[in-house]
Amino acid sequence: MSLLQLIISIILSLAVLAGIAMMSRVRTAVAGNLLSAAAMLCGVVATLWFNGIVTAWTIYTGLLIGALIGSLMASRAQMIQMPQLVALFNGLGGGASALVGVMTYMCWGMPVGTAYPTFVKAAALVAIAVGMITLVGSLIAAGKLHRLINQRPAVYPKHSLWTMGLLFISVVLLTAGILIDTQPWLMVVLLLAVSGFGYLFSIRVGGADMPITISLLNSLSGVAGAIAGMAVGDIFLVAVGGIVGASGLLLTQIMCRAMNRSLTAIMLGTTGKKSAALKEQRQQSSMAAQREKTPDGQPTQFAQTYDFEQLLEQLNDMEVQQLLDAINALTQEVSALRAELAQLKPAATSAAPAEQAAPVAPTPAAILSQAKDVIIVPGYGMALAQAQHVVKQLADKLEHRGTRVRFAIHPVAGRMPGHMNVLLAEADIPYDQLYEMDAINDDFKQTDAVVVIGANDVLNPAARNAEGTPIYGMPVLAVDEAREVIVCNMDLKPGYAGVENPLYTRDKGVYLCLGDAKDTLMNIINDIR
Amino acid sequence: MIHPLLLVGVFVVCTVAGYFIIRTVPSLLHTPLMSGMNALSGVTLVGALTATGVALLLDQTFWAQICGGTAIVLATVNVFGGFGITHRMLRMFRKSKKK
Numbered sequence: 001m002s003l004l005q006l007i008i009s010i011i012l013s014l015a016v017l018a019g020i021a022m023m024s025r026v027r028t029a030v031a032g033n034l035l036s037a038a039a040m041l042c043g044v045v046a047t048l049w050f051n052g053i054v055t056a057w058t059i060y061t062g063l064l065i066g067a068l069i070g071s072l073m074a075s076r077a078q079m080i081q082m083p084q085l086v087a088l089f090n091g092l093g094g095g096a097s098a099l100v101g102v103m104t105y106m107c108w109g110m111p112v113g114t115a116y117p118t119f120v121k122a123a124a125l126v127a128i129a130v131g132m133i134t135l136v137g138s139l140i141a142a143g144k145l146h147r148l149i150n151q152r153p154a155v156y157p158k159h160s161l162w163t164m165g166l167l168f169i170s171v172v173l174l175t176a177g178i179l180i181d182t183q184p185w186l187m188v189v190l191l192l193a194v195s196g197f198g199y200l201f202s203i204r205v206g207g208a209d210m211p212i213t214i215s216l217l218n219s220l221s222g223v224a225g226a227i228a229g230m231a232v233g234d235i236f237l238v239a240v241g242g243i244v245g246a247s248g249l250l251l252t253q254i255m256c257r258a259m260n261r262s263l264t265a266i267m268l269g270t271t272g273k274k275s276a277a278l279k280e281q282r283q284q285s286s287m288a289a290q291r292e293k294t295p296d297g298q299p300t301q302f303a304q305t306y307d308f309e310q311l312l313e314q315l316n317d318m319e320v321q322q323l324l325d326a327i328n329a330l331t332q333e334v335s336a337l338r339a340e341l342a343q344l345k346p347a348a349t350s351a352a353p354a355e356q357a358a359p360v361a362p363t364p365a366a367i368l369s370q371a372k373d374v375i376i377v378p379g380y381g382m383a384l385a386q387a388q389h390v391v392k393q394l395a396d397k398l399e400h401r402g403t404r405v406r407f408a409i410h411p412v413a414g415r416m417p418g419h420m421n422v423l424l425a426e427a428d429i430p431y432d433q434l435y436e437m438d439a440i441n442d443d444f445k446q447t448d449a450v451v452v453i454g455a456n457d458v459l460n461p462a463a464r465n466a467e468g469t470p471i472y473g474m475p476v477l478a479v480d481e482a483r484e485v486i487v488c489n490m491d492l493k494p495g496y497a498g499v500e501n502p503l504y505t506r507d508k509g510v511y512l513c514l515g516d517a518k519d520t521l522m523n524i525i526n527d528i529r
Numbered sequence: 530m531i532h533p534l535l536l537v538g539v540f541v542v543c544t545v546a547g548y549f550i551i552r553t554v555p556s557l558l559h560t561p562l563m564s565g566m567n568a569l570s571g572v573t574l575v576g577a578l579t580a581t582g583v584a585l586l587l588d589q590t591f592w593a594q595i596c597g598g599t600a601i602v603l604a605t606v607n608v609f610g611g612f613g614i615t616h617r618m619l620r621m622f623r624k625s626k627k628k
Contacts, residue, residue: 016569017546023562024554030619033565037612040572047575053582062581062598066605073606074613079621085614086564093570093607099600100576108584108593119533218567225573230536232576240572242540243547247566250551251559411556418559425621432624436556 005050006235012046013239015039020243026431043236079426080383083416084145087138087214090221094134097224098191101127104231105177105187122178123231128187129170129194130224136198138217141210144202145415153206166197209266211416212255216263219248251417258411258437260473319469323500326466330502334480338508364451364486364511365527371448371484373404375440377477378420379413381454381489387517388427391453394525395429401528407433408440408477410458441478450482453517456495462502469499479503488513488520561618568611574604 016039022032048054070089077085105124143149156162173190177183205213226241256263368374376395382388395405407429413420421434444450452459459479463471479485480503487504491514494500503510513520554562581597 013543017543017550020547020562020565020569021550021553023558023565024550026558026619026622026624029558029561029622030616033561033612033615033619036565036569037608040569040574040608040612043572043575044578047578048582051579051582053578053586056582056585058585058594058598059578059581059601062601063605066602067609069602070606070609070611071613074610074617077614079618082560082564082614082618085610086567089607089610089614090567090570092603093567093573093611096571096577096600096604096607097573099596099603100573100580103580103584103593103596103600106593108580108589108596116533215563218563218570221570222566225570225576226540228573228576230533230540232579233531233536234575234579235531235536235539237572237575238536238539239543240569242543243550244566244570244572246544246547247551247562250548251563251566254556254559409556416560417563418556418561421557422560422618422621425618425623428621428623430624431557431622434557 002050005046008046009043009235009239012039012043012236013243015042016240016243020247040240043240046236047234079423080386081146082422083210083214083414083419084142086416087142087145087217090214090218091135091138091142094131094138094217094221094224096131097221097228098128098131098135100228101125101131101231102187102191104228105182106184107182118178120231120233121182123227125174125177125187125190127224127228127231128190129174130220130227132191132194133198133201134217134221134224136195137202137213138221140199140202141205141214141217144205145210149203151206154203156200159200159204163197163200166193166200169193170197205266209259209261211412211414211419212252212259212261212263212266214416215248215252215255216266219245219252222246222248255412255417258475260471260475319498322468323462323466326462327500327502327505330461330465331505331507334506362484362511363527364513365524365529367449367484367486367511368398368403368451368524369401369528371398371403373406373447373449374398375406375408375444375447375450375482377408377410377450377452377455377459377479378424379410379453379455379458379495380415380419381456382517383414383419383423383454385454385490385517387453387521388423388429390518390521390525391424392427392429394451394521395433397525397528405433406435406440406443408437408444409434410437410455410477413455413458437475437477444478444481447482449484449486450479452479452485452487452489453521454489456489456501457499459503460495460499460501462499466499471499480506482509484509484511486511486513486524488517488524490514490516558622561615564611564615564618568608568615571604571607571611574601574608577601577604 016036019032019036019039022028022035101124104120140149144151170190170193173186173193177186177190202213222241222244226238226245229237229241252263376391378391382391398405407424409420424434425431457471459477460471461480462469463474463476466472487510492504504512577597577600581601584593584597
């Protein structure tokens with residue numbers, strides 16, 4: 001590698017970094033993206049030039065085919081398909097890294113014997129492993145998001161055992177592969193083992209954890225690229241891969257914090273459907289069941305696989321009971337608070353008429369007609385119903401009447417980070433009306449009305465006090481503090497976390513408009529006068 | 530061939546740099562950011578090109594060329610699709626007109 005190539009690589013890497021930095025602001029983001037793309041193009045040209053492969057004409061065919069497919073998919077896809085598309089592309093990148101790993105491991109495309117055979121071999125094998133996990137994991141995630149695969153987390157018998165076993169085998173094969181000479185069979189077995197691991201890892205992830213998984217896989221594909229870069233000895237590739245890996249990890253971390261989940265728990269599948277606490281309960285109940293049947297007591301692992309259906313039923317009963325208790329406690333708390341509030345300000349200024357008017361004939365439309373300050377809370381249901389354009393109509397109508405309309409966006413609403421922002425942007429809603437949770441949470445108390453559209457878990461007050469449920473401890477939007485809440489959800493079924501929402505059973509100030517959000521919103525819009 | 534330690538060093542430096550730059554991105558832009566990162570991860574195209582180009586010029590086995598060709602196609606789809614989608618997404622964001 002010449003000095004010139006080194007310098008060019010560094011400049012291009014800096015350009016990529018600058019491009020990413022520009023993506024922190026909406027105004028500069030488009031230019032930042034173009035800058036990154038341009039740096040990539042220069043990187044490709046530089047690679048062709050410095051490796052003296054400009055004349056290898058057949059590679060252009062590959063480039064052309066890929067460019068065509070990629071551009072077509074990018075321009076044809078609908079915005080609702082964004083999460084699965086990102087996952088799919090991500091997987092392809094991982095797959096490419098794995099293939100580069102395969103090639104370098106087999107010493108294909110290596111002109112002269114490399115000076116560091118062990119390092120290259122190690123890098124190649126790690127690239128294969130990480131790349132294949134990314135490929136298989138992303139394909140499963142994309143399949144789930146595209147509803148080709150059941151979205152519910154799938155758990156096989158002895159799932160964790162298999163996952164851990166495959167991981168162990170992969171590590172052993174990797175170590176062995178580094179120590180001994182190139183063996184095609186070893187590589188094939190490693191390929192299969194890591195693919196199996198990737199499959200088991202991602203098939204267990206359910207809807208709510210999907211954004212985190214995609215972000216993690218995104219990070220992995222960057223790492224895979226960086227390691228493939230080490231294998232072929234390309235600084236630009238190593239640098240950009242490292243940047244992507246770090247950013248993906250940070251994004252994953254941010255999301256984990258927003259959901260109050262630990263990354264390890266998600267990777268090990270302990271939050272797949274139930275939280276760690278519930279899993280403990282499952283173990284306890286299974287142990288209890290075991291004690292009933294065999295008094296001498298057998299190992300717990302055996303009990304866990306034993307009569308799974310029945311155990312699940314028991315568990316559901318327990319869960320329901322627990323939730324009912326929680327709901328009761330909450331209802332009491334709320335009524336106590338309400339009484340307190342009534343005593344505190346018996347003749348509150350503007351709140352009083354609204355409160356008194358409420359019992360007469362409150363319709364959602366009437367409430368919105370009177371409201372001066374409305375907060376809209378969108379969730380994944382809005383994406384499913386494709387209701388963002390109707391939401392825009394509602395916002396326009398309200399604003400036209402002089403009402404202040406804001407949107408409260410929970411960090412993990414939807415199926416990928418910032419999903420709601422993109423959908424609302426698609427509907428032409430200005431981004432300065434969108435507020436992050438921390439910025440708006442204190443305003444729910446003062447607002448006149450809240451409109452919930454297809455959101456559930458992100459505003460479930462049970463997250464604050466229903467210990468042992470999957471969402472316990474997750475910061476939620478304080479919708480329950482608002483005086484009037486209009487819920488436009490498909491049904492009252494619990495969200496992905498599977499926890500009932502006590503807000504729906506609140507006796508005052510909650511209006512349920514069930515059904516397709518598009519229709520219910522249209523009705524409300526027509527009734528606003 | 531570059532010294533392995535140099536490569537590892539570059540990896541570490543870029544990881545740290547990326548970490549600090551991305552911290553400033555607001556959650557409003559997380560989806561485009563992720564999609565852009567996704568496009569960037571297609572940079573493995575560079576590796577695929579290097580390996581395949583050399584394999585082609587040295588007239589190596591048929592399998593090497595198949596592998597390389599597939600890698601190039603996959604990576605290019607990743608790059609073009611990723612940047613294309615990010616661009617589309619970013620262009621949708623706008624500020625309210627009245628202000």
